Amino acid sequence: MNRRTFLGTAGGGGLLLQTRRSAAQATAQAVHPGVWEFRLGTPEKITPVATRRYPPAEAGLAKMPVVASCPVSVSGSGSRRGYLVWIPLGANEIVYGLGLQLQSLIQRGLKKKLRVNADPKMDTGDSHAPTPFYVTTAGYGVLIDTARYATFYCGGKQRKGQAAAGAQASAAIGENALPAAYRRRRFGEASEVLVEIPEAEGVDLYVFGGPTMRDAVARYNLFSGGGALPPRWGLGVWYRMKGDFNQEATLALAAEFRARHMPCDVIGLEPGWQTHAYSCTYVWDKKFPDPAGMIRQLDSAGYHVNLWEHAFTNPASPIHEALIAHSGDYEVWGGLVPDFLDPEARKIFGGFHEKEHVALGVSGYKLDECDNSDFTGNWSWPEIARFPSGADGEQMHCLFGLRYQDALEAVFEGRKQRTYGLVRSSGALAAPYPYVLYSDLYDHREFVRGVVNMGFSGILWTPELRNAESTEDLLRRLQSVVLSPLAQIDAWYIKNPPWKQVERKANNADQLMPGWEEIEAKCRSVMELRMRLVPYLHAAFVRYHRSGVPPFRALVMDAPEDPATWAIDDQYMAGEALLVAPMFAGESGRAVYLPAGDWFDFWSGRRYGGRQRIEIQPPLEQIPIFVKSGTILPLAQPTPDTRDAGSFRLEVRVYGERPAAATLYEDDDSGAPSLAEVTLAWDPAAKTGTIRGAARYDAVAWTPIA
C-alpha cells in the first residue's frame, strides 16, 4: 500500500477538465518557495492580498521543505455571473478548511457559500470567519484571493455522462473508517472543486505546496505573515465582567478572585464602560470615574484589562465628525461604519483608542459585531452599501473584521507593545492577528469542532464559557475552554461567577447554589490546569509564529495517511504532543481514537498503543488528555497569574523511552521579544534532565513516565 493511494491523486480530475467548456488552463508563477500564483482573468482591486497589512514571512518560508512543482492544475472562465474556477480532486482526496465552520469538518462533498454572518445555524458556509482557503489530504492548499461571497462546491457534483463514460471510481478507501453519513459523498470518485466568485471578472489564486497537508497549512500561514504570538499573559485565564458592572463592582470581583485563589490574568469589560454602546462613543462612562486608577490597581494585582466595543461610531463620539467623510453610506444602530480600508479612518479610530484607553493601560479589545446579521435581525449594512475606498458592502463584510484589527494593530505596534484580544469576524490571511474568534452560539460540540477546525484556516477560536445547564456542563465546558487558544469565562450577563450559580436568573438574584464552594474548587483545579500548561502552550504559539504550524489542530493534519482520523471532529492536538478529547455534559464515557505511536493518559500515566479506538470513563474533574510517547512536558506551578514566579517553575514529565528535547521560549511580552530558546533534555541512561538557556525558567522536578 503506498501513501499516494491513501492521500488521493492530486490532478486526478484532469480527464474531466479536458471535456470542460471553453475554459483556459492557467499557468502558475512561483512567488515564494512552494507558493504559486495563478492570475485568472482580470482580478478585482479590493482583495485580502491587495489590502493586507502583513507581508509574507519570508524567513519562515525559506525554511520549508522544497516542493519542485505546483501540485495542481487550475482553470477558470468568466461570465456575467462572475468568475468560475475549477481545480481537480483525486479519488479519496479529502478537503478541509474554508474558515470557521462550526458544523462540519470534512468539506469534501459540500457546497459552501462563504457569506460573512453572525451565529450561522446551518452548514451552508455562512460564518463569522469564512476563509477562501482549503487544504487536502493530497498535501496542498488553495487560496482564492477574493473579498466576495464565493461559492465552493467541494467535489461530488456529477456532470452529465460522467458515470456513463466510465469515470473510474476507486474504492472509497476511508469508508470503513468513516461514519455512514459520509458514504453518499462519493469520496471514491475523481471530481473537482468548483469556485464561483460573484461579480468578479477574474481572480488571483495561490497554491501552497506541502508535501504534507500540515506543511501546506504552515506555508499558507507563513505567506499570511506567520502565526500570531500572544503575550504570555494572554494565555492565562480571562474573565469578562457583567455588562452593567461599575468600577467598584469590577474591582471587588477582581479582589475576590485573588482572595479565593481563582487564577485570572485578564479582566474584560463589556458594553457598560462606555457612555453609549450600540452604537459606541468609546468614551468612559461615569460608572468608571477613574479608569486610569482602576487599571493601575488591577495591574498591581496582576491583571490586564480588555474592553468590549464595536466599530459603529455614535454621533456623540468625539471622533464621529472626523469619520463622516471616511465611512460608508449606511449607518448601523445610528452609528457610522468606518471605512477601515481607508488609512485615514484607521488613523482617526486608532488614534482615539490609543489616547483614551491604551495610554491608560488597556491591554486590548473585544471587537464585536464586525460580521453581518442575516440570521440576527438584519442590523448591519447592506451588501449594496458604498465606501469611500471603493469597496461595496459585500467586500467590506469580507474585510471589515481584518481591517478593523489593522486599525488597532497599528496602535499597539506603534507602541512596541503586544496585545491579545477577541474579534467576531475574520477572514483570509488572518494568521498574524492576535485576535481570537468567538460567537453568541453556544453548542458545546460545535464549540469544540471550532477548535478542531480553526487550524486549517489560520484562525483562532475560543469555546468560551458563559452560563451552564448544570455543574457538569459547567465543568465540561470549562475543561474545553482551558485547552483552547483563549481561556475565557464570559460572564457578561451574570453577576456572580458561574461556579457560584450556573443558572442565569438565580445567579443574578444572588441565589447561590448550595455547596458552591465545592464546584468552585473543581473549577479552580481546571483553571489551574491552564496555568500549568502556559509554558507548553506559549512554545506552541512561538512555533505558530515562526513556522506556521497551528497550535491547535485536527488529528488528520498530523496523520492524513490514516483514514480513521479524517472525520474526527471531537478530538484535537494541542501543541505537538497533547491529544485532547473533551467530554460533554450527559456522557459518562467516550471513545477516543489514538493515531500511530504510543500514548500516555495525562492523569493516570497509563500507556496505550496507537492506531486504536479506546473507550474511557473519565471522572468529572478530568478532561481526557493523552501525551505522545517521546515527549518532555514541562508543567508550571499553578499560579494566580502568569507574572507570578511560579509560572516559570517547571515540573517536567518525561514520557516514553527516548524523548526528544523540548524547547520553551523566554518572552518579555514586549513588541519585539528576543524569544531566547530554553532547552529541556533527558538522559535516559542517567535518568536525569537538564535545562539550558533559561533566565527565568527553572526545572524543579523531573518525573519519568513509561
Next chain:
Amino acid sequence: MNRRTFLGTAGGGGLLLQTRRSAAQATAQAVHPGVWEFRLGTPEKITPVATRRYPPAEAGLAKMPVVASCPVSVSGSGSRRGYLVWIPLGANEIVYGLGLQLQSLIQRGLKKKLRVNADPKMDTGDSHAPTPFYVTTAGYGVLIDTARYATFYCGGKQRKGQAAAGAQASAAIGENALPAAYRRRRFGEASEVLVEIPEAEGVDLYVFGGPTMRDAVARYNLFSGGGALPPRWGLGVWYRMKGDFNQEATLALAAEFRARHMPCDVIGLEPGWQTHAYSCTYVWDKKFPDPAGMIRQLDSAGYHVNLWEHAFTNPASPIHEALIAHSGDYEVWGGLVPDFLDPEARKIFGGFHEKEHVALGVSGYKLDECDNSDFTGNWSWPEIARFPSGADGEQMHCLFGLRYQDALEAVFEGRKQRTYGLVRSSGALAAPYPYVLYSDLYDHREFVRGVVNMGFSGILWTPELRNAESTEDLLRRLQSVVLSPLAQIDAWYIKNPPWKQVERKANNADQLMPGWEEIEAKCRSVMELRMRLVPYLHAAFVRYHRSGVPPFRALVMDAPEDPATWAIDDQYMAGEALLVAPMFAGESGRAVYLPAGDWFDFWSGRRYGGRQRIEIQPPLEQIPIFVKSGTILPLAQPTPDTRDAGSFRLEVRVYGERPAAATLYEDDDSGAPSLAEVTLAWDPAAKTGTIRGAARYDAVAWTPIA
C-alpha cells in the same frame, strides 16, 4: 383620523430618493387595467414573465376597480454587482409577500435573499417557493420579473445622515397593537425597498394597483392568469400510502377507509410504485402488477390516484435517451435534469406520463425535489450548471418548479381534464397552477403561518399531517389540515393510519394505541368537517379563479386599516366568511382577534362583537372558527367522498340579520366547466331560504343563527 394615515403614504420616501446616487427614475407604461410596467436597463431574456405558460386573465382584470395612476415611483441602476432597484416606502406602510415565508409574516424591516431551497430553517428568504412579489398596506403590489436570487431589503436600512437630516419619523401607529419584537423595525420612518438582482443588467418591474391591498393581490393573480380551480374531488381528503406499499396493501387500506367511514377522495402513491426512484424511471414496478386495474378498482370506490415523482430521469427510464440532448450538464442522483424551458423536453417528459399514467386514470402528481438542497445535503444541480435553453443553474432553480408543472399541465389540458396535485417548488405567476406546496419541515406553527402567508403571493400550501407527538398533536394538526387548500395525510413512512398509532416506530411495528378507535372517531369527525365545507371552499376557489381573491389569506388583507391585524400569523380567513384560529398541542386556550363586524362561534353559535381580542378554551375536538355576521353558510352532508350525492345536499346556516346571498357553482370537474351559479338567499322577514339555479345542489335545511 383618515385612512391614508393608517395605510402609510406610498411615495413617502421620495425625498430620500432625490439624494440617492445617480439612478434614473423610470417611467411606467400601463400594460393592463391598473398594471404598470417599468423597463429598467436591459432585462434578462429568461424570466418568469418571458417563460410564462398562462396569459393574463384579461376578463378578470377588466372588472377590477379603476386606478388612475401608478401608485409608486421606481428607480434603478446597474453595476457589475447586477441591477439595483429602489421603491419608496411610507411611514407605517407594512410589507407582505415574497412567497412561502414560513418564519415571518411582516416583511418590512427584513432582508430576504430569495434563494430556492428545500427545508429553509432560518428566516433569510430561502424558500421552497420564493416569489419576487410583495404588497403593502398602502394598496399596491410590486413584481420584480427575475429568475435570479434577488435580495430584498424591505425598509429599515438607514442611510448616513438620514437621522441627522431630520427625516420626519411619524409615530409608529401600529406599535401598541404589535408585539414588542416589531418595535425595532422602525415602521414609523419613511424608508425604501431595495432590490438587488445579481448578474442582471436590467429588469422589468410591474406595479399592481389596488386601491386596497386585497385588490392589488387579486390584480397580480389575474395578471398571472387567474387563480387555480381544483376539481371538486381535489377538495376532499387526501391520504398518501407508505412508500413501500404494494398494490395489495394499497387496495386493502383504501377498502378499510370505506369500511370504517373515513372520508377520502385521493390516494397518493409514494416512491415505491416505480422500478427506480432517486432518480426516477416513471415505470410501474412489479409491486403494482396491474396499475390500470388498481386505478379502476379505486375509481369505482370513489378514489382518485396521485403519483409521487421527481424530474431526475434515471438511465433505466425509457425517456432517458431522448432527454439527453434536452437536459442540463449536471446530473442529480445519477439522473438527467430535464431542461423544462425547452418545449421538446416538456413534450418528451409529459408524453410518457400521459401514455403510462394519465391514460390509465392517474389524476395527478406530487412533484418532489424540484427546489434546491443547500440545507438538505447538496444533492441538486449547481447554480453554475448550463441548460440547452440558455438558462444557468440559478435561473433553472427559480423556474424549475413552474416549468415542471407546465410539462404536466400540457398533458391534462390536452385531455381537457383537470388535475390537482402537489409540488415542492414554485415561484412568480404561480396562481393558475393547481399545485399545492408542501415541505419536509414539520413545525405546526410554521405550517399554519404558511396558510396565512400563501395568499399574498399567488401560491397554495398544505400543512400536511404525517405522524404526531401525541393524539392531541394529531388532532390539532389534522384540524389545520382540513382548513387548508389541500387536506392531506401523508403517511409515507407509517404503515397504519396515524389515528391508530401516532408514534412512528410503534406504528410500523403494528403496535396500535389502546383505544385507538376513539381517536379514529375524533379524526373522522374532523375529516367530515372538511367534507361539509367542500361546497363553500369550492366557491372560494372559483372566486380565486375568476377574480383573483385568495381562498385562504391573512386577516390584514381584508382589514389593512386595522393595525391589530398586521402581525397576526396564527389566524386566517378561509373564503369570505370564516375566520380560523388553529390550536396547537400543549395549549388549552388561546387569544383570538376578531376584526370589525360581528362574529359567530361556528360551534356554539355564540355572537361576538368585532375589533376585540377574546380568550377561548376550545375542546380538543374543535378547531376555533368564527363566521362573519351576514353570511349564508352552506354545509354539505359528511360523505366518504365528493362524488357522493350527500356532498350536494346542503344544510344552510344563516348568520346575522341581513345576510347577503351566497353563491355556489356547479362543477363537473371537466377541463372547461360551465360553473353555473347557484344562489342561496334568505328572506329575513319570512324567515325562509331559497336556492336558485341548482342542478345537483339542494338545500335541505335552513337554520338562522343570530
